[in-house]
Amino acid sequence: MSGGLPKELNHRCRQVFLQCDEFKDYDALIAVFVTDELLPFKSEIRNANNRKQLVDFCLEDLLQKRIKSGKPVLEIFLATLKDKYEVGNALHDELAALYRDVHLAFTKIEVLSKQIQLSYQQFPDVLSFNLPGEELFAGRKQLIHEFLSLSKKTRIVAIIGIPGVGKTSLMKQVASQLELNRVFWYEFHPELASLNHILITLAQFIEKQIDNGDNLTFTFKSSELSDEQRIAIIIKNLNHHRYYLFFDSVDLIEKNSKIESFFSIFKTEVNTKHNFYQ
Structure with a gap:
């Protein structure tokens, strides 16, 4: 789903991603994904000059892609990224909360679409x-x-x-x-x-x-x-x-x-x- 997040939630994603080690470079980020179906990245993401640009490119593409079942790739990414941090770790808790809120937002959008x-x-x-x-x-x-x-x-x-x-x-x-x-x-x-x-x-x-x-x-x-x-x-x-x-x-x-x-x-x-x- 392209851009289907409230502005505040989109901002939260960016802020949390900036804190994650997985966004230090392209190779570290790509390791989060386990199958080609989940890879959302456009070619220009390899040319990101800094962490912020890497986050921007990644989030943009995560919002645009769903797997065959219809589930947004952003949800899968958040769940996978969360599990890379131990329970009790501040980032684990932030990512868990972010996953719940993103899932709720997408669910509300699906309901509206059916309406x-x-x-x-x-x-x-x-x-x-x-x-x-x-x-x-x-x-x-x-x-x-x-x-x-x-x-x-x-x-x-x-x-x-x-x-x-x-x-x-x-x-x-x-x-x-x-x-x-x-x-x-x-x-x-x-x-x-x-x-x-x-x-x-x-x-x-x-x-x-x-x-x-x-x-x-x-x-x-x-x-x-x-x-x-x-x-x-x-x-x-x-x-x-x-x-x-x-x-x-x-x-x-x-x-x-x-x-x-x-x-x-x-x-x-x-x-x-x-x-x-x-």
Whole structure:
């Protein structure tokens, strides 16, 4: 699992590893592993210039690899490293505590992953992704990968969570892995929460995507087109290609009937492969 640890736990791993003799050089470190299946190291780890760099390289790869049974290699590494120190030794106790906490963190992540799968099974047209507290979300690349995989099966993804939990960060990480020229990002602000602003911004995005879209924004700003007509034009153009549409801070428009009506039409008629809401 790549980066699937809370920041505090990741920091603890680094601090404990720095104290272990096994991280004095590559040869000492490689002796901890007993089978090729457990070896996680990239080639550059041989070129580590110091203990800190060796720890950084090792931990990065340990977080990215699992054995065939699905168990994280980091857990196996901690258990093996712990046994190299006698019971009662300070490092033995620290490694034992670290192993328990890492195992608990990975278990919680697995539970959340299953909850996401269940959410998709219950609502296949709208994937609802509930984020937990920040202590579990930090750096969770594996869950982002699973999230992307699930989103391929549904047109609409709703990301839900309390303020400050990292919803926008998740959306940005997801967006960075897509075709950037196909990504539309719109963040709601109280002073800009208007249907007109959304439609103008979408028109500007479409202009960059289609050959004959040069005058779309000008038409939207200057003509007497009704909101319904402008929405129909937007939907028609979006349905010609695959786009990834991100709408951030949607909670700010809960009492705006025009925007809510727009999204109701939007979700029904737009065939765009992915719509992300937070």
